[in-house]
Amino acid sequence: MAAPALLVDNLSVEFQTRSGVVKALEGVSFNVAKGETLAVVGESGSGKSVTAYAVMGILDAAAAVTSGRAVLGGLDLLAASKEAMAEVRGREVAMIFQNPRTALNPIRRVGDQIADVLLRHANVTPNAAPREAIKLLETVGITDPVRRAKAYPFELSGGMCQRVMIAIALAAQPSLLIADEPTTGLDVTTQAIIMDIIAERASATGMATIFITHDLGLAAERADRIVVMHAGHVVEAQRTRDLFAHPRHPYTQALIAATPGHTSRLAELSTIGGNLPDLRAAKLPACRYAARCPRKLAICDSSLPSIDPTAPEALACHNPVSSPPMGEAA
């Protein structure tokens, strides 16, 4: 296999808080290939965004990376200097955020904000930048781009702002795009269009995409492969079709069974017992799903199967759901 676009290996992140150290990520490993769309799914607090922020080097000051590496084109992003990261961000890796209206600068015209990235990262001359910015607006499907380039974010709809963010992210043709809940808060009709644009740009440029979402249905539709996270661990990774046909981790199975869309009756949806564990606990069990897991064994408290960061599949479970499991809800 070709070298992955990004390899995350054994990433751990801790937050210092007034009430103790929060182990937000522990031993997170996964990879994304060139041209691949990888979805990272999980509930709030699972560490999806922290993973992305760590890779981008934009973690909060209270956070510290305590182990691991994130290799992009031979460079370990976690060990890179500030100056090196400033070159990588925007040029090699770009990120789009949830709620585009707050992520854009509210007091600058959107055309200028795109031009900024072009000038900084894409070897575009100051004379050509406005014209290039308008071209980019066109590629993300904004009608009347000449006029819209002069607009401020508040003058544009949410879907329009997200297109501008995508235009900014793609300005320097990065090799990796990280999209953190890019369509949360948008209407489904707009969501479909935004996801189409991301997919279209990715296939046009061969860019790898990591998109973070809590919406399993959206991941199922859009991703080649899915990584499932729970409480700061990667619990499972599989090709999308296989994951839904044969979920192996009990948490994945429970998550699929709780998602509306696959059933016709409310009573058929299953709930997931228990809550996320307290990540401050000094003595967390080895498997952080153990307390909620119907298939828990004694060994689950003391050890967790390790994950091969370079493999396309991953499973961190001692007692996985046996292969054709459809229907046997926990």
Added chain:
Amino acid sequence: MKPEPLLDVAELSKRYALQPSGSPIARAIRRLRHGPEAVPKLHAVDDVSFTIGRGETVGLVGESGCGKSTLVRLIARLIDGNEGSIRLGASELTHIPAKRFASVDERVKIQMVFQDAGESINPRYTASDAISDPLRRLRGLSGDALRSKVEEAATRCGLPLELLSRYPHQLSGGQRARVGIARAIAVEPELLILDEPTAALDVSVQVVILQLLEKLKVELGMSYLFVSHDLNVVRLLCDRVLVMYLGKIVESGPAREVFANPAHPYTRALVDAVPDAKRPPSGRVRLSGEIASPIDPDPNTCRFVGRCPKAESLCRQAMPRLQPVRPGHQAACHFSSSGPQT
């Protein structure tokens, strides 16, 4: 078919007057040239009629800005409409101004659960205070009677009693949602309006809350008006669905049938936008363009015309009215009677 509806909304409209644009001088010149200028109006809800039967759950779907929230606020009598009637059982509610509605008996009968309980509950109220408030104000309870009613509502909603002394920020998202629901059902309303009650919740919590709502409806014999933009949830929870576009209801009918066989091109686009791993995104209907302006729209043009893949010249000459496409299923489209596309 249905004996007598609980809620009967007829020809309801709400328009907001806007400031005329331009400087005073520009406006004076315009007045000289064109005569007295009309104040532009935003048509938030335009000639909406529907009913909700007793024990029925009706879903209301549509994009942001389509007037869902305004319609819901009109029915909850938080704001006054311009025209139309809202009948709840035997009483006409539009005769009572929204300002006075809080002090009439009907207030008890219509209650509302808001989107994010973390933001809609007073942060300085404990869970117990939040649930007590409507009981005290609307039912006049106090002392032991109040406490027992609060505990009853909390128990019904699966909220452990030891959490009653906590403030919203000390509760999880699911627990806050339960407080928001307990607050609304404590006074035993006949109609419960749910405005995206699970939009802020994770799927695992969402299931629990949806199943709780289903249970409460049966136990307390309530009717629901359920606003959501998650079509999968609406399909599971609702008997009937209303699809709204730019202030108008463009389609209504049994939820399953509407989603399986949408008759209006807008509903088709909504259904096609729902993520579905079994159908590739290519080949589905996508809406181009942005939602049109709700300010003084042309009364003789279909509101959907700028984005509609089926639009023809007729759509710019006559506003389509809701017409039956199948029993109990209506759509407002000139071309819906030709049946659903394949």
